[in-house]
Amino acid sequence: MRSRPLHQTIADHVARQISTGALRPGARVQSVRQLSARFAVSSNTVLHAFATLEALGLVEARPQSGYYVRARASDALPAPTVPQPRTPAVPKADRLPLFIQSMRDPSVVPLAAATMAPELLPAARLNQLLAQAARRSGARGLRLDPLPGYAPLRREIARRLARLGASVTAEDVVTTIGAIEAIHLALRSVTRPGDAVVVESPCYFGVLQLLGELGLRAIEVPADPALGPPVDRIEEAITRRQARACVLVPNFANPLGSLMPVAHKRALVELCTAHDTPIIESDVYGELPFEGERPAPLKAFDEAGIVLHCSSFSKSLAPSFRAGWICPGRFREAVEQRKFIYTVASPTVTQAAIAEFLVSGGYDRHLRAVRRRLRDQVMQTREAIAEHFPDGTRVSNPQGGFLLWVEMPHSAVDALDLQRRALREKISIVPGPMFSARNGFRHCFRLSCGHPWSDALESAIARLARLAAS
Numbered sequence: 001m002r003s004r005p006l007h008q009t010i011a012d013h014v015a016r017q018i019s020t021g022a023l024r025p026g027a028r029v030q031s032v033r034q035l036s037a038r039f040a041v042s043s044n045t046v047l048h049a050f051a052t053l054e055a056l057g058l059v060e061a062r063p064q065s066g067y068y069v070r071a072r073a074s075d076a077l078p079a080p081t082v083p084q085p086r087t088p089a090v091p092k093a094d095r096l097p098l099f100i101q102s103m104r105d106p107s108v109v110p111l112a113a114a115t116m117a118p119e120l121l122p123a124a125r126l127n128q129l130l131a132q133a134a135r136r137s138g139a140r141g142l143r144l145d146p147l148p149g150y151a152p153l154r155r156e157i158a159r160r161l162a163r164l165g166a167s168v169t170a171e172d173v174v175t176t177i178g179a180i181e182a183i184h185l186a187l188r189s190v191t192r193p194g195d196a197v198v199v200e201s202p203c204y205f206g207v208l209q210l211l212g213e214l215g216l217r218a219i220e221v222p223a224d225p226a227l228g229p230p231v232d233r234i235e236e237a238i239t240r241r242q243a244r245a246c247v248l249v250p251n252f253a254n255p256l257g258s259l260m261p262v263a264h265k266r267a268l269v270e271l272c273t274a275h276d277t278p279i280i281e282s283d284v285y286g287e288l289p290f291e292g293e294r295p296a297p298l299k300a301f302d303e304a305g306i307v308l309h310c311s312s313f314s315k316s317l318a319p320s321f322r323a324g325w326i327c328p329g330r331f332r333e334a335v336e337q338r339k340f341i342y343t344v345a346s347p348t349v350t351q352a353a354i355a356e357f358l359v360s361g362g363y364d365r366h367l368r369a370v371r372r373r374l375r376d377q378v379m380q381t382r383e384a385i386a387e388h389f390p391d392g393t394r395v396s397n398p399q400g401g402f403l404l405w406v407e408m409p410h411s412a413v414d415a416l417d418l419q420r421r422a423l424r425e426k427i428s429i430v431p432g433p434m435f436s437a438r439n440g441f442r443h444c445f446r447l448s449c450g451h452p453w454s455d456a457l458e459s460a461i462a463r464l465a466r467l468a469a470s
């Protein structure tokens with residue numbers, strides 16, 4: 001295994017102290033001498049680390065004095081506000097065509113789609129594993145892989161979930177075509193048309209569109225930008241408004257990036273168990289914390305089988321493989337039946353390549369490297385917003401994933417208008433109203449930070465700010 005360059009390890013150490021607040025803006029960083037003694041490296045290696053940190057805008061050198069944490073303009077950005085939603089509504093998918101159009105054109109600056117740039121993904125290794133899987137299985141590879149899906153992959157997924165505290169074995173995992181199929185199967189299995197379903201607000205538009213397709217009403221619970229939806233508000237939706245199920249993203253939600261604290265997760269699962277209300281969780285960003293341990297999914301607190309855990313490799317590894325899964329808890333039979341009715345089975349060769357990547361440790365190595373890149377990209381995008389957007393702009397401050405939610409001052413243009421005008425200038429964003437069943441968030445939009453920072457991205461943010469002001 002190739003180890004990380006030493007200067008990178010030191011730069012990460014200091015970056016972590018800054019991002020966790022252990023080192024505040026203006027604070028002096030340990031000296032070159034102290035760091036070289038601590039990491040047993042030469043002073044040149046430490047200077048290389050400081051150069052990396054300077055390039056990221058994290059520290060600045062002061063002559064004769066050392067390195068200090070830079071006060072970043074983005075530190076002063078306030079968090080977005082989340083207004084109270086109105087009565088539950090069946091969402092519409094009428095904003096989709098422009099989003100799809102923006103994804104199709106390769107010349108568009110890709111700030112809309114929630115996927116990582118291909119250059120951040122281990123393409124060569126995955127292609128090698130795909131070829132190997134196809135070669136090894138020969139004609140057998142063309143045989144339909146029966147439910148619940150490719151066993152070695154289910155074993156690896158179960159092993160990872162068990163490490164996080166979930167009581168899950170390979171038998172509890174059904175592979176799907178992306179997380180969206182998992183959520184679809186879950187909704188079909190636990191609701192009927194006309195039912196009300198709790199979602200966080202703002203809510204990932206794919207979930208809202210599914211609710212609309214299934215004739216379900218969304219009860220939008222306003223989420224705290226850092227902590228997600230409050231459990232007492234979810235309780236109210238269940239007890240007073242007869243919500244039949246919840247669809248939630250507890251780890252680095254889309255679009256806010258909020259992370260539910262462990263105590264909230266535990267309380268939520270207890271609440272839903274007591275009321276017999278299924279929770280459909282999407283954990284597609286759970287593997288992407290910027291620092292520290294990967295947070296536990298709701299499934300880790302589920303003893304009664306009330307959580308239908310849905311996820312995929314789309315955000316963290318290979319968007320095009322469409323490899324997802326569901327751990328349906330006690331709804332397994334209903335979910336398996338529906339999987340058979342809608343798509344019969346999932347493609348085998350892609351599952352086999354991913355299984356091998358997981359077994360070999362390649363996935364964990366990839367995740368370790370990519371988390372740092374995403375942290376830097378999110379930080380650089382926030383910094384550019386602070387620089388180019390006017391005072392009064394609010395921005396989320398996620399601790400994982402790669403999405404940002406921007407709330408513009410009310411003097412700015414409507415986000416739907418901004419989307420259309422930006423697209424004419426070859427820049428894509430996702431406008432706020434797509435994240436609401438009732439066309440709310442008209443001054444908000446979502447940005448994806450899935451691409452390495454570049455002059456083109458910086459100038460796209462500057463142009464967006466000019467368009468928003470005009």
Ligand SMILES: Cc1ncc(COP(=O)(O)O)c(C=O)c1O
Pocket residue numbers: 114177178179180181204206249253254282283284311312313314315322323324
């Ligand atoms: C929270 C959430 N869940 C599910 C999905 C869908 O994932 P997949 O592409 O694996 O279907 C997305 C995609 O953006 C998402 O943000």
